[in-house]
Amino acid sequence: MEKTSFLYDENALLMAPLSGYTDLPYRRAARRCGCRYAFTEMVDAASLTYARKRSEGMLLRGEEESFLGLQIVGANHDFLRCAAEVANEYEFSLLDFNLGCPVPKVAKKGAGAELGRRIDEALRCFEILKQYSRFPLTAKIRILSADDPEPTLRLCRGLAELGARAITIHGRIKEVFYSGPVNFNFIRMVREALPQVQIIANGGVTGLASYSEMRRETGCGAVMLARGAMGNPWLFRELQEGEAFVPPDLDELFDVMQEHVHGMVSLYGEEGAMRIARKVVYDYIRGRGFHSNVKAAISALSTLTDFSDFLQLARNSHAESYFRQQEQFPEMDRRLRPNIG
Ligand SMILES: Cc1cc2nc3c(=O)[nH]c(=O)nc-3n(C[C@H](O)[C@H](O)[C@H](O)COP(=O)(O)O)c2cc1C
Structure with missing residues (x-):
């Protein structure tokens, strides 16, 4: 399918949503160093429904932010519908559904990575967001098994069929949280199986070497940066400029x-x-x-x-x-x- 319908540039660098970090000042530091695509912190659908005032700081968008995605987490159908409707009152470039968060607070509610594992239910939730949101919809997932690509493929195929405009795949399973090697292979398999949807590779990129490896091994042009850019917003500039990059003094x-x-x-x-x-x-x-x-x-x-x-x-x-x-x-x-x- 034609690439013109992709949400992000072919070689886009995305700044990951990071709970407790990617507020407006954090994003401004990254923007200063060349970051174009960024997300809010993950916002809980129930909080948007019941404690909108408390979530409001998370919804702030700077005037200079030409692109900002809102990330929602949740598993309750009513809260997801309501969160989509609240979000509609703001201006975002897209709505991203979190199906990858492994932290106990989120897993306990059956949301994030826990929901991602229940593929049919995850797709029902995504469908609700799709029905009520006025924004393009994307999802961020983890691979579902380290041994078998099939569940990850099934989840991604379902999301694509429901109209996901892009899927970010963190190439680690829920159990390892953020440590250990990234499964490039499964990311590549999804990208090859679903050419109609833009796949963004995520996990372990901290510099030029890991960035090149990620792109080479997954075949993905678009990459999401998370811990590698924490305290190092210059990573955006470094990966864009390659060998010509001049580090900060x-x-x-x-x-x-x-x-x-x-x-x-x-x-x-x-x-x-x-x-x-x-x-x-x-x-x-x-x-x-x-x-x-x-x-x-x-x-x-x-x-x-x-x-x-x-x-x-x-x-x-x-x-x-x-x-x-x-x-x-x-x-x-x-x-x-x-x-x-
Ligand atoms: C402190 C912290 C907070 C995170 N918060 C979120 C979040 O709110 N939403 C999300 O989708 N992923 C979140 N993640 C996961 C990252 O976006 C990313 O998928 C993960 O760190 C793997 O990439 P990396 O190996 O480059 O760090 C978080 C990770 C960390 C370390």
Whole structure:
């Protein structure tokens, strides 16, 4: 079938929905580094139905966001219908149905990856969203078995028949959560079996080498980035520019991190923001050659003044040896460039 009906560019890089992370400030950091396609955090259909006010922050869309998908999770038919109707009052580029989340809080309600395993029921839920949503519909799934491609193929075929415009496949089973190898083979099999629907490959992309491997082994042009881009929004630029990519220096690292944290403060207020910003700051710092006292200082961040002291500390606590190590291992992910002058 013709490729013009695909939702994303052929070689699109998508930023994964990440619960507790991909709010507006997070997406802004990624946009600054070349990310075009992004999603909200996963929003629970029941919360959209009953606690719309509380979910409202998750539905925020920045003026500059030309593309934003809303991701919904749920298994109750009434809540899914209602969530689709609430979403219709906002502007999103598409509605994505989560059939891959393995966390107990979601599995307990029979939603996410748990629902994905009950293929017929998952398809009924998808159909409800399709019936009530005014947006293009997509789904994000996990492979359903590590040994047998058939269940994954059946789920994807059903979604395609119901009109899914794209399917993101995380190539790991529910039981392993986020660890271990990614099954490229099954992603490739689905892509070959369903040429009419755009398949997005997901799992384990952290740099140029893993990106090339993912594309080569699955045959997918479009790839979704998740943990590899946490604290490393430059990954978007790196994968777009390839060998020509110039990594950020410390100034740029601190600048992007600062804008991210300040954006969180505008959204959540200083106290709330600083509590949740610690994990974000940690992600920017980790694996980049900072001394251990910098990591230790993160847990004490409570105010913006603490944060500005922290930036000073980090600036003074970066190991020069990190740059030598990078020269020795040119394939290292999360690279930094020495500041000039
Ligand atoms: C902290 C965290 C939160 C996540 N939240 C979501 C979510 O809200 N919706 C979703 O579909 N997947 C979620 N995922 C899964 C990722 O989108 C992605 O499928 C997974 O991390 C595999 O990709 P990776 O190996 O590149 O990280 C989450 C993963 C992590 C680590």
